[in-house]
Amino acid sequence: MTAEVIAEPDAAPHRVRLDVGGMSCAACAARVETKLNRQPGVHASVNFATGVATIDAPGSLDEDALCEVVTKAGYEASPHVEGAGPGRDTDSDTARELMRRLAVAAVLFVPLADLSVMFAVVPSSRFDHWQWVLLALAAPIVTWGAWPFHRVALRNARHRTASMETLISVGVTSATVWSLYTMFGPSGADTSRPDGIWAALTGSDSIYLEVAAGVTVFVLAGRYFEARAKSQAGSALRALAALSAKNAAVLMPDGSELVIPAGELKEQQKFVVRPGQTIAADGLVVDGGAAIDMSAMTGEATPVRADAGDQVIGGTVVLDGRLVVEAAAVGADTRFAGMVRLVEEAQAQKADAQRLADRISAVFVPAVFVIAAATLTGWLLAGAGSDKAFGAALAVLVIACPCALGLATPTAMMVASGRGAQLGIFLKGYRALEAIRAVDTVVFDKTGTLTIGRPTVTEVTVTEGWQRSEVLAVAAAVESASEHAVAVAITTALADAEPPEVTEFVATAGRGVSGLVDGRRVEVGRPAWVTRGGDAPASLSAARRCAEHRGETLVYVSVDDEVCGAIAVADTVKKSAPNAIAALHERGLRTVLLTGDNAATAGAVAEQVGIEEAIADVLPEGKVDVIEQLREQGRVVAMVGDGINDGPALASADLGLAIGRGTDVAIGAADVILVRDNLDVVPQALDLARATMRTIKVNLAWAFGYNVAAIPIAAAGLLNPLIAGAAMAFSSFFVVSNSLRLRKFGTR
Known part of the structure; x- marks a missing residue:
């Protein structure tokens, strides 16, 4: 009796990501990529800047087999850890x-x-x-x-x-x-x-x-x-990972709670979220109500109310109240995890640009060795002594050493970074410089970028017989018991005055608040709710129309059922924004406002600052889509933002500029950090980057030209070591001196 052998079907093709160590230049990445692509059925792309190899491989090749291929090429490899950030701590070490x-x-x-x-x-x-x-x-x-x-x-x-x-x-x-x-x-x-x-x-x-x-x-x-x-490359992903929930309190059938790691949460499990805690997964609220800070996903300052039947997003924070949420999407399927992937993929794309010196060295290095060998052979054939032949060949090698070539970019970057710090600009890397020269479109986030990011009271309108201070005081008294952004703006507007005490406070979700102030019933909220659908005084109706035209939020105030005032609240545009936009237009750049806010507010802000095109109601992943659409139109896009939700867009744009007061994610994903919270530095940053790139080009042209001119002289035996040393020192001196001219940037 013979045993029947059943052939196991080939495993399905799969994608593998490896962390590759030991690469020192773009040529190393190309070498690893070539070795991997020689394997049957393998399609690999190796990113030198992030140290990550992305490989589409047949099922017969697992991670260990692919790591062995990289090891045989002379480098180290290990499975990539998702969300750990490109390169993790290797580069800092x-x-x-x-x-x-x-x-x-x-x-x-x-x-x-x-x-x-x-x-x-x-x-x-x-x-x-x-x-x-x-x-x-x-x-x-x-x-x-x-x-x-x-x-x-x-x-x-x-x-x-x-x-x-x-x-x-x-x-x-x-x-x-x-x-x-x-x-x-x-x-x-x-x-x-x-x-x-x-x-x-x-x-x-x-x-x-x-x-x-x-x-x-x-x-x-x-x-x-x-x-x-x-x-710095992995900071955005590490910052995102730090914001996700670490644990989840799962609700058991008997009503007790079991705290488990968030990664072990399963779909349809119910979990409890209390004030100050992060929601562990996307899901549906089945019990309770709370205000939720959505800034991690939308970048907007105004909290959103969530009650039974509403959907919530993992990674957002409960501000008040207790929620019982039924998990609908967990782990890698959550929108928060999707944001992590967006930033990671965008950072991998941006690292495709190679430094100019690496491109030169790919041809330069082997050519030098060929010339040195030819010099040695030529002198020996000409009958010169071995000392003379060896000295000339050695002079070729030494004079060709990339001293000035190695200094060309770092010295310019150091000087530009120092000058930029004085101006409130931080250039993070070479890619920013290469991208800057072609930028023709600048996209701005709204909240926290063009605006201050903190809603404030812009106008208080009162009816006859009421004082502005009186209406603001009773409104602030009721709102002092609320954590809503509008409430914070109204209480802050009262300045140093202490609001009267409120009793019997009631918050009506999505409508407004009410309470007793000095024995009088005070209501503050949406106009239709406060007026019970009736007509408001003409002065207040006019104020409402003006506020809505400006894209502001307006609430009515009533005392004992008498509508007596209207308070307009808005996120104020930064004073520096109009001048910055005008400066960009003078340079021939197109500007776009991109925000998750409503169309009315977006249009109003765009009009105030001078931006002609506004795109509203856009979620974080939608921002990336807009950036990509602009790039497909042939535009070279710079993105200016500050929020967590701006991270993917900053990373996917050709050039990312982050406001220094923004989140760690925005700063980590950007190429240029604007340290000062002043938009005047946006056009100045573009000018500094262009000036730095011009300096680097001159440095590289000199360094490479020096080698091209000096090598024939060395090969002819006309250079002894001291002359070569002096020539190399002068070349380095020129590169450094040329870079130091950037210290005067912005002084004229």
Whole structure:
């Protein structure tokens, strides 16, 4: 009897996300991507900025198999943790490690450079065992300090590839070896040679350790600032995750409550939410009533009332009352989880832009090695001695070391960041600079961005026989017992005066409040509710029409059934908004208002600030759709916002600008942070970014042009180490000096 073998069907194709470690440049990401895409049925995209590989793979390849592919390519890989944020803490750890190496290397580099130049220019200054002094200063820099580059170069060698680290490592190592030969060779102890710069330039015993150490210090500085900027990448997702509910109090059949982790909540389970607690899942209110802070999802300041039969959203906060909610969507299916995914996906898209230096180095690195090899071969074939041939080839490698190229972007970013901080602008990374030059449309959120974000009383209208202060006082007395945003605005408008005491307070959901003040029945609320559907005095009706035209909220006040006043409440437009919008229009930019508020309010605010196009009643995911629609029309979009709900839109826009007083999510998802709560910095931020990008372009053109011009001279044997060191120092000096011009931005 034979056993029947039943073939197991192939598992369904699936999507896998991996965290990839050890990548140091865009070429590394391309290498990992190529290795993955060589696997049958695999389609992979590797994002260098976030360190995440997104892979569509056949069912036969699981996460472990894909991780092994990445490992064989010379990098580390592990399954991606959803919601943890791109890169998690890897980049911040890298930045700290680079800072330690940079600090030690910089301290040792200063005396090393001084002594190296002195001993080369003034040979008579050399004392016994001077070589060991220089070696003691240089050894920690070119070994421990430069180890990150040596480590990557060794890994590249094992996999028969090359990157910028390979060039740095070979250049530093070659310069060190040349210097050791010079110092400990026959001429190292010679102090009888003529002193002076010309003698050193024409001699053969120039000391090159300061160049090896200088390359290490400057490139370490560039990598440190790059790692520090990348460590910000996951902050938006971490801030979102921190806002979600951690636990849920499940209601048991016997009426007791069982507290479980929110992630274990199941559909149709009933759970209890009390004041100050976060709702754990999307669901339906089956019992109770409360005001809910919806700002996490809508960005609007006004709380929303939820009673039995109303739907609620996970991630929002109950302000008062007790709710029993039946879960309808849990875990990854909630709208809150959807927002996390939106921000994560948008951040992955934005990181596709590569730094200009990486694009140059992809061709530059292998070309340098080819030229160096050709130089060595050419001199040997021409009959030159091995010392001459090796010296020329080595000069090519060292003169091509990307000192200025590595400084071109970080120095401009450092200066621009410092100047920006003085102006209230924080540029978070390179992508902002690359996107800024093409921006033609600026989209503004309303609440907290164009407006102050705190409703205030704009007008109080009273009927004959009543005083403004009297009506405001009785209204504030009743509203003092309420937590509604309109109530807060009215009580705040009373200034320092203490409102009378209220008794028999009653809040009628969605209509208004009432109570006894000094023995009189006072009602404050919607006009139709206060008037019981009847007519109001003509002055109050006129005030109502004007308020609605302005997009404001208006409530009537009645005392003992006599309608005596109308109070208009609105979120005041920032004083800086009209000037900022006008400045953007002067630069030829299109402006759009995008808000979750109603059309009347949106239109009124847009008219006040000078924006011609307003899009209202838009939820967070809808904001992303609007941004994408604008981009599909060929627009390059900058988004300005401050709320949690703005996070996905800020991340998906070509350029995100967040108001500094905004939420951590908005700040984490944006490319530019406007530290001051003043919209005048929006056009100024665009100008600063453009100026910084121009500076970086000049720096890169000079650095690359310097290498292109210097390499042929080195290959011709016309450069000795000291000349190469001076040329490299001048190139770096030019780059730094050009970047320092940004300190004067905005002074004219």
